[in-house]
Amino acid sequence: MQKLHIIGLGLLGGSFALAAKNKFENLVITGYDSSEKNLQDALNLGIIQEAKEAPDADTDIVILATPADTLSSLLLATLDQIGENTLVFDVGSTKAKLCELVADHPKRKQYLAAHPIAGTEYSGPNAAFAGLLDRKVTIICELEKTDLQLKEKAYELFDALNLKLRFMDAEEHDRHLAFVSHLSHISSFMLGKTVLQKMEDEKNIFDMAGSGFSSTVRLAKSSPAMWAPIFTENKDNILSALDGYISNLSAFREKIAASDGQALSDDMTEINKIRDILDLEK
Incomplete structure (x- = not known):
């Protein structure tokens, strides 16, 4: 993996970035947050190397880590932006609505519905730390609808971060x-x-x-x-x-x-x- 883009640079998004940076040499991490303070803090803390609203066309993975009520519009906009070899996954706590939303999207195969069961009571980039995700369960929904080669990119990241995968229906x-x-x-x-x-x-x-x-x-x-x-x-x-x-x-x-x-x-x-x-x- 060469390029990672994260939208939402709080606890989960920031922790993904810090953990990935420790595991992949020469990884370029870009990102964006609607909060100017969070964005600046993420730059100062080294969570991201460059601030940009949209991912580069050759980005390997885009992680959506924003509040649950923003994910629907953000997912659609992101799928419209990405190149054909980019995988998008969100880390939201609800999955059925998102899976239904993109069921007929022409780029549905580039989306992975994921939910890492990890967090603390703290929030924002300053709360992020590389060990947050270590040995945590990540639930994957509708795995069969994601492109096989793009799934491999997700597996590479999840394996490097020592996540334990579980598979489940979105409604369940x-x-x-x-x-x-x-x-x-x-x-x-x-x-x-x-x-x-x-x-x-x-x-x-x-x-x-x-x-x-x-x-x-x-x-x-x-x-x-x-x-x-x-x-x-x-x-x-x-x-x-x-x-x-x-x-x-x-x-x-x-x-x-x-x-x-x-x-x-x-x-x-x-x-x-x-x-x-x-x-x-x-």
């Missing part, structure tokens, strides 16, 4: 992510909101916040500019996940209200089984 991807990623962020944001509301009356509440609170609310520090679009783009799946979550919260509340300690214990004991499942995934 969005449905599962609503439960294991999107819902957890909503829970964290709402816990943070609830405690902030309490803090208006009791100023010392954070003095009593232990590690459990800190770890649970950590995701509430995530970028609203990134997460609000995800919640709206995957609305139907997230609403379904929220309905189940709210129902479980209400049932748990009723057991507390009834002082039914045995029912609470039985409920939590059953839920403890998630430890075994998560341990197997490590």
Whole structure:
């Protein structure tokens, strides 16, 4: 791989650039960000070597790493710009809408629907680091619709960055992510909101916040500019996940209200089984 172009120079886009730079000699990395500050920071940090809005015709791979609600128009515009030997993949958290959008596009074979399951609660080029993607799972959707030779370019990059690939239907991807990623962020944001509301009356509440609170609310520090679009783009799946979550919260509340300690214990004991499942995934 000789040329890489990244649109969206935040945590994920920047980390891809830094990791690729470490693995490929003489790699030329260009990029663009709608934020002038992010663009300048990316140049200063050496994330990209040159700022340009459109990729060169002979670019090997273009990575789209912008908020979810911008990806549809950006993907179409990028496919219209690229040369015939360029692969485009996005790193967005929703996939079904994008796959449907480009289903009949004349350059559909030059698109790969990818989602690396990697991130932190921090954002922007200054949050990027080369090790973010190491050993992380990347989900690929509709692999069979991407040109074989262009897929090889993606495999070369993914292998160099030590990513673990999983393959999934786009609708299935969005449905599962609503439960294991999107819902957890909503829970964290709402816990943070609830405690902030309490803090208006009791100023010392954070003095009593232990590690459990800190770890649970950590995701509430995530970028609203990134997460609000995800919640709206995957609305139907997230609403379904929220309905189940709210129902479980209400049932748990009723057991507390009834002082039914045995029912609470039985409920939590059953839920403890998630430890075994998560341990197997490590």
